[in-house]
Amino acid sequence: MTGSKTTEYVTLVSNDGYEFKLLRSAACLAGTIKKALDPTSGFIETTQNRVDLPTINGVVLEKVCEYLYYNQKHAESRDVSDMDIPPELCLELLIAADYLDV
Amino acid sequence: MSGRRPRGAGIRGPHSALTDFLAANNISAQEIRDSYQQRVRQAEQEAAQTDDNGEGPSNGGAEVEEDLQAESSTMAAERTRKRKRDQDEAIAKIKKGKAAKKVQKKKQKKNSSDDDSDFEDVMDMYKKAKPLPGQLENCELCNKRFTVTPYSKAGPEGGLLCTPCGKEMVKDTKAEAKANKPVVRRGRRKMESNRLDGMTDCGPKTLQQLCIEKLAQHSEDIDELGEMPEGIMNRISEIFSKKRAMNSTTMKLFLQPDMDRVAIHEAAYLETEDYDQIFAICPNVKRLSLRNCCQFKDSNIDYMNEKARALEEIQLLGANLVSNDKWAELFIARGKDLKAFKVEWLDAAFDDEAVEALTTFCPNLERLKLERCKQIGPDSIDAIARLQHLKHLTLRFHDPITREKLTHLIRSIGTNLETLCLEHFLDNTSDPTDDVLATIHTTCTRLSKFRFTENNECTDAGYVNLFSHWSNPPLRYIDINSTRDLDNTNPDGPQESPIGLASAGFLALMTHSGPSLEFLDISSCRHISHETFTLVFDGVKQYPHLVEINLSFCPVVDTHVVAGIFRSCPLVKKVVTFGCFRVEDVRVPQGIVLIGAPRAQDLIEQFGEGSLDL
Numbered sequence: 149m150t151g152s153k154t155t156e157y158v159t160l161v162s163n164d165g166y167e168f169k170l171l172r173s174a175a176c177l178a179g180t181i182k183k184a185l186d187p188t189s190g191f192i193e194t195t196q197n198r199v200d201l202p203t204i205n206g207v208v209l210e211k212v213c214e215y216l217y218y219n220q221k222h223a224e225s226r227d228v229s230d231m232d233i234p235p236e237l238c239l240e241l242l243i244a245a246d247y248l249d250v
Numbered sequence: 251m252s253g254r255r256p257r258g259a260g261i262r263g264p265h266s267a268l269t270d271f272l273a274a275n276n277i278s279a280q281e282i283r284d285s286y287q288q289r290v291r292q293a294e295q296e297a298a299q300t301d302d303n304g305e306g307p308s309n310g311g312a313e314v315e316e317d318l319q320a321e322s323s324t325m326a327a328e329r330t331r332k333r334k335r336d337q338d339e340a341i342a343k344i345k346k347g348k349a350a351k352k353v354q355k356k357k358q359k360k361n362s363s364d365d366d367s368d369f370e371d372v373m374d375m376y377k378k379a380k381p382l383p384g385q386l387e388n389c390e391l392c393n394k395r396f397t398v399t400p401y402s403k404a405g406p407e408g409g410l411l412c413t414p415c416g417k418e419m420v421k422d423t424k425a426e427a428k429a430n431k432p433v434v435r436r437g438r439r440k441m442e443s444n445r446l447d448g449m450t451d452c453g454p455k456t457l458q459q460l461c462i463e464k465l466a467q468h469s470e471d472i473d474e475l476g477e478m479p480e481g482i483m484n485r486i487s488e489i490f491s492k493k494r495a496m497n498s499t500t501m502k503l504f505l506q507p508d509m510d511r512v513a514i515h516e517a518a519y520l521e522t523e524d525y526d527q528i529f530a531i532c533p534n535v536k537r538l539s540l541r542n543c544c545q546f547k548d549s550n551i552d553y554m555n556e557k558a559r560a561l562e563e564i565q566l567l568g569a570n571l572v573s574n575d576k577w578a579e580l581f582i583a584r585g586k587d588l589k590a591f592k593v594e595w596l597d598a599a600f601d602d603e604a605v606e607a608l609t610t611f612c613p614n615l616e617r618l619k620l621e622r623c624k625q626i627g628p629d630s631i632d633a634i635a636r637l638q639h640l641k642h643l644t645l646r647f648h649d650p651i652t653r654e655k656l657t658h659l660i661r662s663i664g665t666n667l668e669t670l671c672l673e674h675f676l677d678n679t680s681d682p683t684d685d686v687l688a689t690i691h692t693t694c695t696r697l698s699k700f701r702f703t704e705n706n707e708c709t710d711a712g713y714v715n716l717f718s719h720w721s722n723p724p725l726r727y728i729d730i731n732s733t734r735d736l737d738n739t740n741p742d743g744p745q746e747s748p749i750g751l752a753s754a755g756f757l758a759l760m761t762h763s764g765p766s767l768e769f770l771d772i773s774s775c776r777h778i779s780h781e782t783f784t785l786v787f788d789g790v791k792q793y794p795h796l797v798e799i800n801l802s803f804c805p806v807v808d809t810h811v812v813a814g815i816f817r818s819c820p821l822v823k824k825v826v827t828f829g830c831f832r833v834e835d836v837r838v839p840q841g842i843v844l845i846g847a848p849r850a851q852d853l854i855e856q857f858g859e860g861s862l863d864l
Contacts, residue, residue, distance in 0.1 A: 215457045228454040233461060235468045239476060242461035246482055250457040 158185060159198040160213065166206035174216040175199075179249030204244045211241055212248065219250070342386055391415045445843055458482070462489055469495035475503045484513055491516030491541075498524050505531040510560070513539040517546075525550040529557035537590075539565040551576040555583035563590035563617070570598040578607040590617035592644075601625035602633070609633040621646040621673070631655045635662040642669035644701075653677045653707075657689040664693030671701035671729075682749075684712025691716045699727035706736045710748040710777070713755030717762040725763040729771040731800070743777050752777035760786045760793070768795045773802035773826070780806040787814035794819075800826040802846060808832035816842065 158175050160168045176182040184193040193199050201209060215231055222228040233241060272279065383400045390409035396402075403416035411419060455463075462482075465472065466489045475483070487504050490496045497519040505512065509532050514520070517540045525546055529535070535558050540546065546569040554561070561584060566572075577600055581588070591608065593600060600623050608615070615637050620626065627649045634643070640663050656675060664670070670690070687708050690697075702708075713730075733750035735743035743749055751759070756778045760767075772778065783806065796819040801807045807830040815825060816839050827833050828846035838844050 212457070215460075219454050219457075222454045224453070230455065230460055230463070233464045235464060235471065238461050238464045238468070239472075242458060242465070242482060243476075243478065245457035245461060246479055248457075 154187060154194075155197045157197075160209060161198065161200045162204055162206040162209040163202045164206050166209065168209060168213045170213050170216065171220070172197075174213075174220045177216050177219050177250060178212070181248060201248075203247060205240070208237060208240045208244050211237055212244055212250070215245075215250065338386070389415055445845060458485075462486055466490055466493050466495060469493070469500050472500070472503055480509075480511065484511075487513055488515055494519070496520070502527065502531075507531060508534065510534055510536040511539075512537070514543075515539070515541050517541060517543040521545055522547050522550060526553045529554050533557050534560050536560050537563040539563075539592075540569070541565070541567040543567065543569050545571065547571040548573055548576045551580050555580060560587075562587055564588070565590075565592040565619075567593070568595040569593070570596055572599060574599045574601055574604050577604040578611075581607045581611040585611050586614050588612040588615060590642075591615060592617070592619035593623060594619070594621040596622075597624040599625065602627060602629040605630040605633045609636050613637065614639050616640060617642040619644040622648065624648045628652065628655050631659050635659045637663060639666070641666055642699075643667055644669065644671035644673075645675075646671075646673040647675065650676050650678050652679055653683065653685050657685050660686065660689045660693055664690065665695065667694055668696050669699040670694065670697055671699070672703075673701065674704040676705055677707065682707035682709070684708050684715065687712040687716045691720055695721050697722050698725055700725050701727075701729040702733065703729055704732045706734060706749055708733065708750070710750065710752035710755045713751050714758045717755070717758035720762055724766040726766055726795075727769045728759065728763060728767060729769070730759075730775065731771045732774040734774060734776050741776075748777040750777060751775045753779045753782040756782055757786065764791070764793045764796075766795055767793060769798050770796065771800040772804065773800045773828075775804060778804060778806070780808070780811070783807060783811040784814060787811060787818045789814050789817035791818055792820065795821060797821055798824045798826075801830060802826050802828035804830060806832070809834055809836050812836050812844065812847075 154172065156172060157169045158172050158181075160170065160175065160181070162168070172185070176185060181199055183189060184191050184199050185197070187194050204212070211233070218231045269279070383398050383402075385398050386395055387398050387402075387410050388395055389412035390405035390407055391411055392415055394412050396412035398410060399413075401416075402410045402413070403419055405411045405415070405419070462485055465486060469490055475486070478486070483504060487496070490500055491514065494516065496514060496516050498521060501514060501517075501520060501524055504514065505528060512528055512532055512535050520543065522545045525540070525543065526549075528538075538558070538561060543566055546566060548571070551572055564580075564584075581604075591612070602625070605620070605626055606629070613636075616639055618634065618637065618640055619642075620630070620634075621644065626647065628651055630647075631645075631651055632655065634640075634645075635658060643663070656672070656677075660670075672686075675686075687702075690700075730751045735749035737743070743752075751772060752775070756772065756775070783804075799815060799819070799822065801811075807827060809832065812825060812827065812830075812833055813836065815822060822842055824843050824845065826845045828848070830847065831849055833844075833847040834849045836844060836847065
């Protein structure tokens with residue numbers, strides 16, 4: 149358990165190999181990622197600070213990361229303008245969002 | 251080019267691998283030979299000079315020679331580089347010329363009849379021809395050389411830009427367009443609407459919500475939804491229904507052969523054939539829910555009976571084109587498999603005989619909902635009383651039902667009931683009594699949801715009796731709205747024995763069910779006193795599960811009471827106070843939404859900000 153210390157940034161990996169490094173606080177807004185990175189859970193993700201998402205491709209994951217930061221930025225504010233989602237990504241993104249619990 | 255024969259001349263001598271290699275690396279044998287000969291000649295001259303001077307060969311001469319050699323090699327390198335550039339430029343020029351000629355030819359063809367075509371051609375000559383894709387060009391902004399592609403952007407002066415500069419420019423123009431767009435302000439109406447929808451959280455919407463809303467906007471463009479979790483499918487179906495986007499085309503998105511649940515919450519735009527589609531595509535459907543299915547006809551019932559043999563739960567709202575006989579046929583076809591049956595808003599058919607058929611052929615019904623069906627009356631109550639397996643019962647009759655019938659019903663099937671909803675049950679044949687409540691008190695022991703609304707027959711004492719020492723565990727859901735005296739000349743009701751849920755009854759209710767109550771609706775229970783409210787919601791007593799509470803038209807409710815609710819109910823999300831004119835200037839804690847406070851106009855944003863310590 150050498151690398152078990154929690155880092156500021158974590159890595160999300162899409163099924164086509166793209167890696168997204170983002171703030172742990174933002175990543176943990178997604179329930180599934182939060183659980184995977186929960187230090188008490190003992191998952192391998194906690195030691196590697198890296199979450200493989202084999203069901204999500206790079207394009208969708210990029211949008212997810214954008215949303216996570218958008219959510220973090222606007223967490224406190226009211227009447228937030230909706231984030232723009234390209235219609236063609238909608239369905240894939242919806243499935244990803246359901247999986248990630250965001 | 252000195253050494254090499256011009257290509258294309260047709261004559262080529264034998265080539266060695268070395269020649270090829272040297273040629274490929276721009277090393278010319280001729281040049282090497284030239285420089286060697288030059289060196290030799292110089293050496294001879296120098297030798298002659300030194301001979302003249304009578305001096306022997308010196309080191310200096312050798313040095314000069316070396317310098318010369320070095321110089322010549324650098325010069326050679328430079329020359330080759332320059333030559334290459336010249337060559338490229340020449341090729342580019344030729345290509346450019348060809349392209350220009352082509353354009354001119356085209357123009358000539360086009361304008362051959364025009365007199366001024368020559369003039370135009372002359373003018374064209376002064377213009378710089380734009381390079382075609384594949385050619386090289388200097389970027390207009392950074393002056394770097396780059397290969398032109400079909401995607402190269404035009405610069406501000408009309409020239410072309412290299413890829414990085416082009417990207418930069420696109421970014422700039424996009425940013426400008428964004429800045430020019432007017433800021434969309436969401437109106438107050440939209441905000442109020444959202445609040446009534448219960449969108450309490452102040453942060454951004456969830457990603458799922460965003461996606462679903464976007465999907466609804468583009469409902470016409472979706473070809474297929476694909477594999478979706480059922481919950482999400484239902485959510486999309488709901489929002490399509492809400493936006494009136496559920497039609498023959500979009501409905502098919504929600505039909506998949508392996509589905510066992512079909513729920514179309516707004517089927518008003520669907521045609522008769524569309525309903526047949528449902529059973530053709532999903533023959534395994536177990537749970538069917540169609541609301542406002544106006545075009546659901548006898549033929550659909552026939553088809554459903556034939557195809558959908560696994561149906562267990564049926565909900566049809568407003569299916570007024572189905573005749574009585576067909577209803578009976580449906581019950582015969584489904585028989586003992588039918589577990590749940592819900593119909594609302596039927597006034598053309600579905601009479602007592604249909605209910606009789608339902609209870610006869612479908613004895614295993616666990617869930618029954620009959621609301622606003624005009625043709626059914628007291629006989630149906632007797633028929634329902636025979637359904638021994640009922641767990642959930644919701645009734646709203648149009649005709650008055652005598653109290654005897656109702657108590658008989660509850661006595662017969664009350665013990666198993668988990669849900670009992672009796673709306674608008676009035677008996678105008680005899681004087682009001684609390685018999686119904688007393689029967690519920692003695693019979694029902696498993697209720698978790700209780701609704702008893704819109705009547706002015708039971709007294710406060712009856713409610714006290716119901717909720718005191720009731721062997722039923724605490725309820726989860728209570729709706730006793732609009733139980734009050736209806737005498738315009740005496741709005742406060744009889745002081746001695748109040749009619750409807752009043753102070754004592756409310757106290758008994760909260761004492762009995764408070765620990766697990768999640769939903770409470772006591773709107774229009776006008777006889778509950780302010781003291782009782784402050785006693786129940788004193789901020790010390792806790793109602794740990796209460797999420798939603800409706801106090802509308804309870805005129806005594808004021809700011810103090812609402813604040814008490816915030817402190818007594820840690821999980822509360824929604825407080826409804828329409829018509830509570832004494833609610834003013836409440837500081838709403840975060841995550842709670844207060845709806846309908848009429849006096850709080852200046853504080854219309856009632857989303858919670860403050861902390862709980864008021």
